[in-house]
Amino acid sequence: MPIYEAVLLFRPQLSDAEIAGLVERSKKMISTEGGEVLSEDRWGRRKLTFPIEHCRESYYYYLKFKSPPGLVVRLDGQWRLQEPILRSMIVRQEERKTKVKSKSKVKAP
Secondary structure (H helix, E strand, O other), X not given: OOEEEEEEEEOOOOOHHHHHHHHHHHHHHHHHOOOEXXXXXXXXXXXXXXXXXXXXXXXXXXXXXXXXXXXXXXXXXXXXXXXXXXXXXXXXXXXXXXXXXXXXXXXXX
């Protein structure tokens, strides 16, 4: 399953309990659909660069999760319809392809 990263921007008027409830609902949806939440991070209140729906601040929340691709479309649609969420963005994390450099043997003089 691919790994995704999501950032959610919540309205600043929401309490911590309301934000936690919305995040828990999203995490529950991920886990019931066969996905797995790998990490989460509360970035807290931050000032926005430009106003979004007359809000100058927002509460940022970060999620990293594994899920089937179809679930990402449903999550994005659900987040767009929820009024407490100002913005959301989901990106797929690329797998790193690293090459192992072979060590060339250097002869000592």
